[in-house]
Each structure stands twice: as C-alpha cells, then as structure tokens.
Amino acid sequence: MSATVLVDVIAAARPNFMKVAPLYHALSKVSWCRVRLVHTGQHYDANMSDSFFRDFGLPKPDVHLEVGSGSHAEQTGRVMMAYENVCLEERPDWVIVVGDVNSTAACALAAVKLGIRVAHLEAGLRSRDRSMPEEINRLVTDAIVDLLWTPSRDADANLLAEGIPPEKIDFVGNIMLDSFELVRPRIAKADTLAKLGLDLDRYAIVTLHRPSNVDDPATLALLVEQLVESSERVPLVFAVHPRTRARLESSGLLERLESAPAVYLIEPQGYIDFMHLVTSAQIAITDSGGIQEETTYLGIPCLTLRENTERPVTLTEGSNRLLKPAELVATVDQVLGDEIRRRTPPELWDGQAAGRIVASLAQRIG
Incomplete structure (x- = not known):
C-alpha cells in the first residue's frame, strides 16, 4: 500500500x-x-x-x-x-x-x-x-x-x-491484555497503597457503578451492608465512581461506609495505580466488564455483582463468578477459604x- x-x-x-x-x-x-x-x-x-x-x-x-x-x-x-x-x-x-x-x-x-x-x-x-x-x-x-x-x-x-x-x-x-502488558513493568513498580496512605497486607478491591446496583436505594443499602460485613473478613479498598458516590450521598449511605473501620474509600485511579491495586488484591468485587477479563488473565478471584455477563469465557475458563448482592458475604467467605488455582488464559x-x-x-x- x-x-x-x-x-x-x-x-x-x-x-x-x-x-x-x-x-x-x-x-x-x-x-x-x-x-x-x-x-x-x-x-x-x-x-x-x-x-x-x-x-x-x-x-x-x-x-x-x-x-x-x-x-x-x-x-x-x-x-x-x-x-x-x-x-x-x-x-x-x-x-x-x-x-x-x-x-x-x-x-x-x-x-x-x-x-x-x-x-x-x-x-x-x-x-x-x-x-x-x-x-x-x-x-x-x-x-x-x-x-x-x-x-x-x-x-x-x-x-x-x-x-x-x-x-x-x-x-x-483480547486487546485489554495488550494494554496491561504495555505498562506491566510500571504497574509492578507502582507503590499505590503507600501513596494512598494504606498499610494493608491483604485486601479486596471494589468497584461498583452499574444502575442495577447503585440506582435503587434498597439494592444499594443491601450492598453497603454486605460490603461492611465482608470487610470484617478482608479489608476493602473501594474506588468510588463519581456516579456511585452521588448515589451513596443522596441515599444517606456514604457515612455507613466511611465509618466502617476496614472499608477504605478512594477516588478513581489511573490505570497503572488501579491495576497495581488489582494485581495485589486477594479478591476483586465489581460490576465492571474489563475487570472480569483482567482478573481472569491474572488468576485473581473476581466476584461480579450482576445477573449476567457479556464475557462468559471469564466464567468457563477464568476466575470470575456471578452473584447477587445478598450472596456477597457468603461468597467472600467461600473464596477466602479456597485454594486458588490459576488457569491458562483463554485463546489469544x-x-x-x-x-x-x-x-x-x-x-x-x-
């Protein structure tokens, strides 16, 4: 050409x-x-x-x-x-x-x-x-x-x-993994926890933003209680999407999370800092699509708070699980008790x- x-x-x-x-x-x-x-x-x-x-x-x-x-x-x-x-x-x-x-x-x-x-x-x-x-x-x-x-x-x-x-x-x-590999050395060197003032040996990373989870006050209230109870098993680092923060404030639930001693609310992070948090986490709790793929690639247990996923390969060949909000605490207990086995990433x-x-x-x- x-x-x-x-x-x-x-x-x-x-x-x-x-x-x-x-x-x-x-x-x-x-x-x-x-x-x-x-x-x-x-x-x-x-x-x-x-x-x-x-x-x-x-x-x-x-x-x-x-x-x-x-x-x-x-x-x-x-x-x-x-x-x-x-x-x-x-x-x-x-x-x-x-x-x-x-x-x-x-x-x-x-x-x-x-x-x-x-x-x-x-x-x-x-x-x-x-x-x-x-x-x-x-x-x-x-x-x-x-x-x-x-x-x-x-x-x-x-x-x-x-x-x-x-x-x-x-x-x-999967182009997402090209992105990860493109900056993987910088992800490994990032000292994100220290920058955030967090001294944690183990934790779960949390992201939530989908309307099905954050727009209905009753569902959001249930999720907040499940997160607080889960934090008694493993500390939670919660990167709060602006939309989610607005819903938490309007429903009066933000203070409940802020007062939980093992819930750490942080601002949305750039990719390198966020992926450093993901790669160091014991569990990811999310409703995001991309995190399902990245955790599958890394072999990190991912608990996806959705009824379905457009990425079923993360369920059949990866480390992803779908669950309802009311199932979060029990599933966290189950995952923390499992011996995690890394699978071979899906084709290509x-x-x-x-x-x-x-x-x-x-x-x-x-």
Whole structure:
C-alpha cells in the first residue's frame, strides 16, 4: 500500500482508553496509515480520562468533541452531530470504534451513514440483557459495521447466529491484555497503597457503578451492608465512581461506609495505580466488564455483582463468578477459604491482539 489511509480511532470513556492505546501505537508505526485520535469527551473528569492518556503515552487527541454528560439520547445525539461534522471536514477512510459505550454506537452510525467504513473492536459480546444500555450499543454497532474484531470464540458464534457474514468477522483476541502488558513493568513498580496512605497486607478491591446496583436505594443499602460485613473478613479498598458516590450521598449511605473501620474509600485511579491495586488484591468485587477479563488473565478471584455477563469465557475458563448482592458475604467467605488455582488464559489472550488487528485492517485495505 503506497497511499496513506486516514484512520480515525475513537476514544470515549475510561474503558475505551486502555483498549485504544496499544492499537494507536501499533497503527502509528505503519507507513500506510495516518491515525487521527478522536476523543468524544463522554468521560471528561481528569481522573476518568486524562490520567489514562498519560499512563499509556497517548498524545493529545487530534479532535476533542467535548460532549460531556447527559441522558443516553442527549449524549448519543451530541456525539453523532459533532462527529459527523468532523468527518465532513476531513473524511476518514476507516473509523475504529471500541467497546460498548454511547459514543461507540454514535460514531458508528454517523460514519456508516456517510458511507465511511467502520470496524468494531471488541465485537460480538452479548449479555442477553437488553435492559443494559451497553447491550443496545453492542447490538446496534455490530449490525451496521463493516469489520468485526472479536475477543473470544463465543463472540464469533454470537455474530454468526445474528446473521453477520463470516467474512466480516476476524477473531483477534483480547486487546485489554495488550494494554496491561504495555505498562506491566510500571504497574509492578507502582507503590499505590503507600501513596494512598494504606498499610494493608491483604485486601479486596471494589468497584461498583452499574444502575442495577447503585440506582435503587434498597439494592444499594443491601450492598453497603454486605460490603461492611465482608470487610470484617478482608479489608476493602473501594474506588468510588463519581456516579456511585452521588448515589451513596443522596441515599444517606456514604457515612455507613466511611465509618466502617476496614472499608477504605478512594477516588478513581489511573490505570497503572488501579491495576497495581488489582494485581495485589486477594479478591476483586465489581460490576465492571474489563475487570472480569483482567482478573481472569491474572488468576485473581473476581466476584461480579450482576445477573449476567457479556464475557462468559471469564466464567468457563477464568476466575470470575456471578452473584447477587445478598450472596456477597457468603461468597467472600467461600473464596477466602479456597485454594486458588490459576488457569491458562483463554485463546489469544496473549498481549498480541494489536498486531493481529493491524494485519486484519491492512488486508481489508490492500
């Protein structure tokens, strides 16, 4: 390929940044590609975005849409309008969208309607739960894009069952682990506990943000009690998402956690500091998608407070367990009593996905 191809890589929210980084660096090294990094601004808090750019050596975005927060419709609509203008000003040859946030579906829709080819990284994941906004974004995006890069074989099967032509699907492996390996030496050297003023030999790391867990006051109250009781078994380091903190404050539950002697509430961390906390933890308690993958890779028990997961390979081949809020204390007891056996990571979860993605894109362009 002699001509330079303009490829837009869309970064939107905290889970996207770590996936974008290894792919951005890989694309930047090939002579046939000019990469334009587009930040939609869906996460605009410095702890939720800027620190991730620093951690992964990403440059200042070429384009910043600055859409900010809002309802799902407002956010999706703003991204579509803003990104359409970007494409009309300088039309990319390919657009790469990542994951399942509102910006993923919005940029895919805007580009496809302009006749621009779109690739979806982390395609084919399904929770089968359409009450999750992320599931709608996955379904919409996968239905309209030109190229689908999947992280696991079950994702291929999902797409084929939905009628996606097999020639559009490339199994490339899990880009999240490229991100981890990219900065693994820095993760190992980080002294995050000391920086946070915590002197702990053992602990569980906690993250919660999904509406099903934090929006209903009764469910949130139950979870808080389960967390406090769990902290009597193992100290908890709880990285509190801004949305979760707002719900805890509005429901009068924040003080309950603050007064628990073995619950340590911290601000959201950059990737390196957060992953240092994860790699040193005995257990992860979460409702996040990415942490299910990282703990599977590391062999760390993960207790996922959800009724389903779009990453079933973390259950069948990994260290993840699904549970209801009322089951947390009993499951913590069970896990602390188990001898943890590390399993071999799933197929192509090897830190080399970015290279396969670049080769896949080159083949389509060539």
